[in-house]
Amino acid sequence: MNNLKIFQCENSIDGIFSAIYQAWSSGYGHANIRIEEQSENDNYTNITLFSDYIIVKTDFEQAMKVSQSIKSKISLEAYEMVCRVALSNYQSKGDLIYRFLILGFHVGSKVVGYLSNEVVNRVFKLNRYVNGEAHHIMGFLRFSEQENGILTSVIHPKNNILTLITPHFADRLPMERFVIIDGNRNICSLHLPGRPWVLAEVPNIKSTYHETIMDDNNDEYEELWRVFFDNIAIKERINPGLQRNNLPIRFRRDMTEFIPRENIQIL
C-alpha cells in the first residue's frame, strides 16, 4: 500500500519538530510523507482520502534533537529561518519546513542561498514576511499605563511574533513591568524588572479588552501624544494613500493615536 502518511502535529515549533523527527525515522520515504500542523484555531485542515493519519504527540526531547541537528548540520541561520517560518501563519508550514530540511541536510549551510529553488524561496519569503511584521509591531505597539504602573499593550499580528518582539522590549525597558497581549492567540508575555520575561496563556480574553483599558485611564501623555501626532503633519502635503501604504489600517486598532476619543478637549 502506498498510502500517503500524514503526520498531524501541534501548531508550534516543538510540535512541528516532533513530527519531523517521527516522520524522518518512520522510513516511509519522503515522497510518501506529509506533515500537517493544526491551524491556529485548533482545527485540522481538510481530511484527505486514501491516506493514513498519524497523530504526533509533541515530544520535547525529539524536538531538541531536530533543532540540534539543524544547528550543527546546516547552520544557525537556517535554524532561525525555520523557527520564523514555524511562527508564521502559512498554511502548510510544517511540510515546507520538512522539505527545506531534506534539502538542507543534503547540501548543508549553503541551502539558504538556493533562492531559485521553490522550497527555499518560499522559506526565504515567509522569513522576510514574519520578520517584517515583527519589525512593524516593534514600532506600532503602544503601551498604556495602568493605575498600578504596569504597562499594558494589545497587538493583533497575523503571525505569532510575540516571542520575536518581547526580547526587544525587555532589553529596552528593563526597569518596567509590562504585559504584551496577543489578542489573536490568547497568549501574552510578561516582564518584571530583573527577571527573564515569560510567556503565558490568557484564556477568555475579551476582544474589547483593549478598548476597556484605553478608556479606563486618563493618561495625560496619551493626550499629549495625540496632540503631537496631529501637529506634526504638514497640511500642504496631506497624503492618506502614502500613510495607508506605510501604516496599514489593520495595525491602527491598537494604536493610541488612531483610537477615536469621544471627549477630546481641545484648548
Next chain:
Amino acid sequence: MIIQEGMTIQRKLEILSDAAKYDVACTSSGVDRKGTGTGMGNSLACGICHSFSEDGRCISLLKILFTNECIFDCKYCINRSSNDVVRASFTPTEVCELTMEFYRRNYIEGLFLSSGIMVSPNYTMELIFDALRMLRDEYQFSGYIHCKTIPGTDPALVEAIGWYADRMSVNLELPTASSLKQLAPHKNRKNILKPMRQIQLRRESNREYLGIYGGMKYPNEINNDTVYNKAFSNFNNRLNRLPKLCDTKKDNDINNLITSTSDITPYVKPPVTRSRYVPAGQSTQLIIGATDESDYHIMSVSEALYDGFDLKRVFYSAFMNVNNDSSLPSTQNGPPLLREHRLYQADWLLRFYGFRINELLSERTPNFNVLLDPKCDWALRNLDKFPVEVNKADYYTLLRVPGIGVNSARRIITARKSATLDFKDLKTLGIVLKRAVYFITCKGSMMYPIKLNEDFITRELLSVKDKLPFGIERDITYKQLSLFDDVSFHPDEEVKGMLLGGVQ
C-alpha cells in the same frame, strides 16, 4: 512678539511640534546599542518607524523645537523674528519628561531636538546641552537622540554635545552662499560648514581611538597612553590631508575650508572613554525650489558633502512658502514634490549604487527628467553598456540596470551561486522585470527579441508607469504624454522642453 506666561505643557507641545514639522530628517537609524539593564532605552541600527502622520511621513522621533523664539530672520522660516506667531519654550526638564514618558509607551524611538535661536546661539545650545545631559545622566536614557547644531555655536559646546547625541546635524538650507545670504541674512555658510567639519574630525579621531583599543579597554588603563596622545595629535595634521572636496568651482566656501589649515581646532581634549562621538553621524537639509539652483548644482553639493564631510544623509525639503513672502516663489499649486522625489532617487544612486553626479546630469542637462527616473534616464543615454548578462555581471554592474535595486542585486548574486538563472528564476526571486527586461540577458538571450534602440526603449519605459509615491501623480500631466507615443523623441533634446526645472 507674543510670549505667554504659564503655558500648559500641552499648549507648548502644540506650538513647538507644529514649528518643528518642516524639518525633514526623522530617522532613528545608524546605531546599534543594547540596553544598559538599568536605565531605559536601546537603539537599533535599522531604525524603527513608530507611526506615520497624515502626510504619510514617518514619525520615529519626538520632533520638537526647544524654543520657537528666534533672533534670526530667515525668509523661508515660519519662526523668523519678523513673524507675529505665538512663541513658547520648553525647559530642559519638560523635554526630558516628555521624551521619557513617550518612550516608555513606545511612541517614539528617541528625541529630535531642534530650536529657534533665543538670545544667542550659545545661550540656546547651552540649554539644549542641559536637556541632553539631564536626559542621559539623570534619566538614564539610552535611546536615540538627534540634535541640531545652530550655526555660530561655540566649538567647545559642539564638542560637548557630541558626546551625548547619536546624530548631529547642521542645516545647510540652501545650496549656494549667495542664496543663503539672500534668504537667511543672519546665517553664513562658513558657520554652517565649520561645526560640520569639526564633528567629522572628532568622529574620525574617536573611531581611530576606539579602533586602536577595540573600544573595549577600561579608561583608566590607557589614561596616559602615548599611542592615544599620538592619535590625538594626528588630529590637526589631518586637516591638511583631507581630499579636495568639490569639483563645482563656484563652491569656494567648501573648498576653502578643506584646503586651508582652518582654525577649527577643538578646544577640549577628548575625554578618554569608551563612548562614541556622534555614532550615527551627521546629516543636513537643503530646501528645494526656493531659489533657482538647478538639480545639477544641488546634487553636486550633496556629492561634495558625502565625499568631503562624511555625511550620512542629505535631506531635501520641497519648499513651501509658509510666510507668503512675495520675494519667494509661490507654492500655491503645492510644494515641488516630484522634484524632491527625483532628488531623493538620485541621492540613493550616489550613496548605494556607485553613481557620480556627472554621470546623471551635466551643465547641458542640469535638471532631472520628469518622466523617467534618474537611473532609467542614465541607462537610455548609455545603451552601449547593455544588455547585461545576469549570470555573469558583477554587483555594481547589476545595480546599474533599471529595475534592479540593492536587494535584487544581492539576491541574484546569492542565487546564481547554486544555479544558472533564467527569467523564470528571476521572477521567483521577486525581481521586477518590467524595466529590467530591456537591459538584461539570461544565459545569453533576452526575454523577448528587443531592439536596443533608444527611441523604442524610451517609448516602452514610458508606458511602464513610473512608481511614484502616492499623491505625486497629480502634479504631472501624465495623460497628455500619450501624444508622444508616435513621435520619435530623444530624451536629451525633446524632453528637455518638458522638464519642469523647478516644478513650480
